[in-house]
Amino acid sequence: MQSLADKAYHEIRGLIVSLELAPGAVIDERGLIERLEIGRTPVREALRRLAQERLVEVYPRRGMFVTGVDVRELARLSEVRAVLEPEAARLAAERATDVDREELAFLLSELDGGASELIDLDERIHRAVYRAAHNDLLEGTLEQYYVLAMRIWSIALGSVGREGAHELEEAVEEHRALLEAIHDGDGERAAATMRAHVENFEQAMHRVLLSV
Secondary structure, eight states: OOOHHHHHHHHHHHHHHTTSSOTTOBOOHHHHHHHHTOOHHHHHHHHHHHHHTTSEEEETTTEEEEOOOOTTHHHHHHHHHHHHHHHHHHHHHHHOOHHHHHHHHHHHHHHHHTOSOHHHHHHHHHHHHHHHTTOHHHHHHHHHHHHHHHHHHHHHHTTOOHHHHHHHHHHHHTHHHHHHHHHTTOHHHHHHHHHHHHHHHHHHHHHHHHHO
């Protein structure tokens, strides 16, 4: 069962990634307690965890703030993800259970249906792959880097027109070959597909951000 601290963490992290709590915004602890209807201690635990993950900054005597976003960080994130994400995909292809494969097949059907919420679908696909790898240390590490990358994506989506959004739609569509490789149990193909996806996504994001 999810603890109150975990619930607060996921709720606040979602506000930060969606930019509802914008970069540089002051963290209103009392406001969060009232909004989430969760006690002070779980909220503080969640904020400490978010600080460790570089989504929140604490300044003595000044307060707590949402960290700023440096789009130059995208390249550094991609360097790390291009190493770890393919390994997660390879392990997922080798270790996925029947339940995992059912979830991956459902996500594949959502791609066929043309899901409208790109960030939501991308997030669910990546996290399903992480879980299917059945390595909690790798899953936790990738979760942290994924969240940082998604905040940059949110900024890009809020700043581009239809042409730029099309770049991101194509990046999400690349998951089709990835999901098929994992479902087929082909670890090498899954790893190669994931590596290409991470690299292509970084390039697409770079083009979109340069056009802003």
